[in-house]
Amino acid sequence: MSLLGRARDDAVIAVDDVRKAYGDVRAVDGVSFQVAKGEIFGLLGPNGAGKTTTMEMIEGLHAPDSGEIHVLGMDVRKFATQIKSRVGVQLQTAALYPQLTVAELLALFGTFYAPSRRQPVERLLDDLELGEKRDAQTKNLSGGQRQRLSVALALVNDPEVVFLDEPTTGLDPAARQGLWSVVRRLKGEGRTILMTTHYMEEAEALCDRLAIMDHGRILDSGTVDDLIGRRFRERGVHFGRAGAPDEEKLRALPGVSRVAYEEDEVVLYTSDVPSTIGALLGLTGRARTEPADLMIRRASLEDVFLELTGRALRD
């Protein structure tokens, strides 16, 4: 109790054993985690894992069936309005008045907050590169522009905490890179960010820490290095299968625990990469060949997810 209490004091977001069921479906089934100030925390998991429901309970949009949620030290149930005035929310589906222009919509949302918190519309337009579209009705925006506007709307009150729900889903790679740099800038400005994603690359690129969710539960959480290192000590040495030495010789190399053949690649799993590679090059050198496309790869979040759930993330 005391441990929990102390942690809650400096955690910007504290979620404690939260549950939410819709009929028979346990959408969120006992989720706990904390997010520290200035951190980017990610909820990673497939569609239907309970990420969005968890996030929307923290935003005060749904009441949890049980459990406690504190944001900025305040109980979400009791201080929803105070919390809402200090956080910014981007919903998964950009919800915009189709007939209003970008500038009108930003100004409208500005009126919902105290003048002292209100960000100038022009600055938001600049920050999210929407200046050219300021007088366009929102129904005429492209997917990337809508998503940037949606993020801009989350920033009108200069929020201390920003919630981003699948901010880059459906965007092309260039638009995605653009949004990533916006998220990094928000972190640079000292804001705390809670985001959901089902993209591994996005989680690896942005999140300081993340929680992997499936079926309403958190399966594991930590930094990317923690999550991978906890399960995968070994690394994979990959090279072309054509002209590779015999399997027995490969298995006898120092450090190698296992030899796997994947399509046209051979993978040596090893706990000692330098010794394994040295010996491999000695072996191929004597045969006057060299391993084609030699590559060392550590396990990825994809492997972690596969290990945790027994299936690939994008099933």
Add this chain to the structure above:
Amino acid sequence: MRMLAALSVANLKSFTRDRAALFWTLAFPVVFVILFGTIFSGGDARYGLAWVDQDGSQTSTALRSAFAANAPVELTDGTLEESKARMLSGDVDGIVVIPRGLQAVIDAAQAGQHPDPVEVTVITDPSRSNTALAIQQIATGLVMASNLRLSGASPLLTVLSDSLQTNQLNSVSFFVPSILAMALMQLGVFASIPLVQQREKLILKRLNATPLPRWVLVGSNVAVRLVIAAVQTALILGIGVVLLHVEVVGNPIAIAGFVILGALAFTSIGYVIASFARTEEAANGITSVVQFPLMFLSGIFFPLEILPSWLKSIATFMPLTYLGDALRQTMVGGTPFVPLWVDFAVLAGWLVVTLGISARFFRWQ
């Protein structure tokens, strides 16, 4: 207040930029008023009559002048054959035939004899019963009057046509308040559409993630409806007064009060629809279905007295019956169906009950 104003302006902008919504809300009632006004401008309805004079005498010419001067008719002379052809092709509404021998009978009567009366034939189209009846009455009236004059008797009884109202309530004056009531009803029940739209597009959810209080959200929706109601009222009344010469006699505050109360009551019915419709399509469907009984089972287009009694008892529960009654009374001094305070109480009752239902069942997301 700042939030309410900003959100209301945003909603109004959304509304005015949606051309289809704008057309249906503003142009439709206007078209309706003009259409009904043209059809029911009862005062100057004129009938085309073919005049077949087979006598060609001084008396028949005098009778023709009496018709032309004293009845709302246009006379076209011709033989019986020509006139029948004109009636069949729709050029005239009826035929009046003055038979040969009229002058002879008059002469005989003035000479103190008692000849058989001459038969003036009136040919009408029974399938157009209203027109046929009107022409028969006009002809009968004029023939009777001519009888009296020709026989030299002085009239003992005359009919003075008048109605109960201080101001003559013609059909147009009856319909303009009805159309206003109907427009307010539609404006109100269709309030469900933007609300369901905003819920479906997750705009309500997004607003709920801001500190915006819910009463502001509802308040701005209502405010927008009232602004549109004011514009509609001005348009319909303006057309009524300027083009159709309807005399508005009531107290402007009472009229405004009932316009507002009516708009609120029907908007609240719209919110009940929005509480039970999950999608915009469903809301559209329910609203269209609901508005027909609301419209036709109320006494706004025809007097309740002509309805069968079971329909009449349904109509006595319909809010539009009371809004129409109140507007007719306050605007043009129409005959009360019930006293004004009953109209007020029934509309207020609908407002309170439907607000309660919406408050209980409305879902924000």
